[in-house]
Each structure stands twice: as structure tokens, then as C-alpha cells.
Amino acid sequence: MIGYGERLRALRKENQLTLESAARIVGVAKSTYAGYETEFRKPSLDKISLFADFYHVSVDYLLCLTDQQSTEEGQSHNAKTFLSKGDLHWDGVPLSEEELHYIRDFLETIAEKKSKQKSDNKFG
Incomplete structure (x- = not known):
């Protein structure tokens, strides 16, 4: 046990x-x-x-x-909040602030795209 x-x-x-x-x-x-x-x-x-x-x-x-x-x-289910932590790692491998910046930018791009699609569907 x-x-x-x-x-x-x-x-x-x-x-x-x-x-x-x-x-x-x-x-x-x-x-x-x-x-x-x-x-x-x-x-x-x-x-x-x-x-x-x-x-x-x-x-x-x-x-x-x-x-x-x-x-x-x-637990926060908001990825933006979670990624604001500075001590993150991927399976024990530390992620640098620069790497986290790329991840945040990537997710922000996806969120903007989804938001635009949602807006287009509403008015289109």
C-alpha cells in the first residue's frame, strides 16, 4: 500500500x-x-x-x-490561468519562459480562430 x-x-x-x-x-x-x-x-x-x-x-x-x-x-480549467504559472514542466522536463510563450501564443491563436468562427456562424 x-x-x-x-x-x-x-x-x-x-x-x-x-x-x-x-x-x-x-x-x-x-x-x-x-x-x-x-x-x-x-x-x-x-x-x-x-x-x-x-x-x-x-x-x-x-x-x-x-x-x-x-x-x-x-483546479483551474482555464488554460490561460494554468499557463501563467512559471514552474511548469512536461513529464519532468522543465519548460522555459520562452517555450511557455510559444505555447500561450499558439493557444491564443486557436481561441481567436474559434471565437471568429462562432461570431461568423452567429451573423452568417
Whole structure:
């Protein structure tokens, strides 16, 4: 059965962080963070909340109460809002701001085209 330690390890690796950098970010010793991942140590509720905020997942996901990383309410379905985040990656490969700019431009072109088609259908 998967536990919070495996979830923390997977999220750390997805975000391309070392044990040392993840520990520094959340304000604990490297050995403490490693203890969380091996489940030798149990993080406090404050730390669990901090991990959830940092990794952009729900506390329920970290505690293995759900396999859905975020609550539906917390997710934005607006691609423009989502792409405004600066720390995006594609399957673990970080996307530069320049690459995100190309993606945003491409999607904006599609949206403008669809909007024009919708307008033409309305009046044509």
C-alpha cells in the first residue's frame, strides 16, 4: 500500500528536487525529510499543509485518502490561468519562459480562430 512517504518522494522527484533542496525549502534537516519519505518520521500537520501548498496538491492526496492530486474546486480549467504559472514542466522536463510563450501564443491563436468562427456562424 502506498503511503505518504512514497507520495512525498514522487512529488520531490517530479519537481526535480534533491533531498537537500526539498528539506531546505520546507525548513527541515535533510535527514528529517528523508525520514518522512521512508516513513520513519511522521510530519506534523503544519508540515503536511506546507508540503501540500508547495507541491500544489491536496492534503488528502498526501495522506493517501485520494489518488486525485488536487480538489476539483482548487483546479483551474482555464488554460490561460494554468499557463501563467512559471514552474511548469512536461513529464519532468522543465519548460522555459520562452517555450511557455510559444505555447500561450499558439493557444491564443486557436481561441481567436474559434471565437471568429462562432461570431461568423452567429451573423452568417
